[in-house]
Amino acid sequence: MHNITLINGDGIGPEISDSVVKIIKASGLDINWDIQTAGVDVIEKEGSPLPQRVLDSVRKNKVALKAPVTTPIGKGFRSVNVQLRKDLDLYANLRPCKNLPNVKTRFDNVDLVVVRENTEDLYAGVEEKIDENTAHSIKIITRKASERICRFAFDYALKNGRKEVCVVTKANIMKLSDGLFLDSYRNVAKDYPTIKQREILVDNLCMQLVQDPSRFDVLVLPNLYGDIVSDLTAGLIGGLGVAQGANIGLDCAVFEPVHGSAPDIKGQNKANPTALLLSAIEMLKYINENEHALKIEQALFKTLNENNKTVDLGGKLSTTEFTDCIIKNLL
Numbered sequence: 509m510h511n512i513t514l515i516n517g518d519g520i521g522p523e524i525s526d527s528v529v530k531i532i533k534a535s536g537l538d539i540n541w542d543i544q545t546a547g548v549d550v551i552e553k554e555g556s557p558l559p560q561r562v563l564d565s566v567r568k569n570k571v572a573l574k575a576p577v578t579t580p581i582g583k584g585f586r587s588v589n590v591q592l593r594k595d596l597d598l599y600a601n602l603r604p605c606k607n608l609p610n611v612k613t614r615f616d617n618v619d620l621v622v623v624r625e626n627t628e629d630l631y632a633g634v635e636e637k638i639d640e641n642t643a644h645s646i647k648i649i650t651r652k653a654s655e656r657i658c659r660f661a662f663d664y665a666l667k668n669g670r671k672e673v674c675v676v677t678k679a680n681i682m683k684l685s686d687g688l689f690l691d692s693y694r695n696v697a698k699d700y701p702t703i704k705q706r707e708i709l710v711d712n713l714c715m716q717l718v719q720d721p722s723r724f725d726v727l728v729l730p731n732l733y734g735d736i737v738s739d740l741t742a743g744l745i746g747g748l749g750v751a752q753g754a755n756i757g758l759d760c761a762v763f764e765p766v767h768g769s770a771p772d773i774k775g776q777n778k779a780n781p782t783a784l785l786l787s788a789i790e791m792l793k794y795i796n797e798n799e800h801a802l803k804i805e806q807a808l809f810k811t812l813n814e815n816n817k818t819v820d821l822g823g824k825l826s827t828t829e830f831t832d833c834i835i836k837n838l839l
């Protein structure tokens with residue numbers, strides 16, 4: 509039996525976690541979920557939104573499924589999500605983005621992968637208040653982290669039959685920091701002669717993505733651009749409710765959707781569990797449970813093809829009704 513950490517999050521986190529746990533169980537796979545709470549709700553009792561026990565659990569089990577956790581804007585604790593990725597050195601954020609069956613969007617030929625550096629850039633959290641009216645955030649880019657993420661992107665491309673890895677920067681303006689990321693990409697690319705190389709500025713990328721996403725294959729980006737661009741690409745395939753993700757390091761991996769805790773629909777049984785379910789399917793492949801991964805994927809696709817959808821995709825089903833349809837289609 510697999511031991512897997514489940515961080516069930518807050519906001520819509522617990523609702524979509526319940527759905528995914530139920531579906532995996534119904535597929536016939538026994539998982540021993542090590543449930544770990546995190547976020548604002550645990551601060552009062554434990555003094556931190558990310559208690560040590562959560563990190564220990566992921567380190568021990570090596571694999572986690574994570575639902576979203578709220579990060580209060582402005583003052584307070586650092587984001588649980590950023591901290592978790594940093595503490596566990598989950599340096600690669602992988603966000604595959606592909607059309608789903610019977611989910612109509614502007615384009616029906618989206619099939620790209622966002623590879624986002626996960627540990628540095630403006631997300632390193634190095635900020636200082638200079639005076640009442642001035643604040644600085646330091647953008648940290650190192651050759652070590654940049655080469656590591658570029659190598660991850662090229663290796664991913666090789667393993668998954670992808671043809672091109674395109675590096676995304678704003679190196680024309682941030683000549684030193686983004687320039688270093690670009691230079692690291694060029695160095696690494698020399699080791700992958702069979703994969704096409706391409707360089708693009710992030711603003712041009714955004715324009716081209718909304719014109720014709722089929723122009724792109726694998727994208728590799730520093731942290732901030734990766735965060736923003738992957739929400740854009742989520743929009744290309746039907747929105748945040750269907751956008752999956754994974755944070756991968758050398759020792760462990762945390763699978764989580766792109767979306768946040770969606771406080772606007774919390775507790776209303778409206779959330780789409782698909783993004784977390786697709787993340788869980790990738791997790792099952794990662795632990796070599798390919799048969800169950802495929803079975804669940806087919807049940808999800810069948811459910812969508814039957815036009816059974818949640819509200820965000822133009823359907824009428826609640827989270828629990830949608831979950832029940834998928835479970836029915838597993839049988």
Ligand code: NAI
Nearest residue numbers: 576577578579580589748749767768769770773779780820
């Ligand atoms: P959000 O992703 O939570 O929501 C944006 C919009 O998408 C909302 O209208 C929401 O209802 C909708 N949406 C998101 N997921 C959905 C789903 N599964 N089904 C149906 N609709 C869905 O982004 P927002 O509002 O900017 O962030 C809310 C909180 O989540 C913030 O505290 C933020 O820091 C946190 N967050 C956490 C992440 C994580 O845990 N990895 C990632 C992104 C944000």
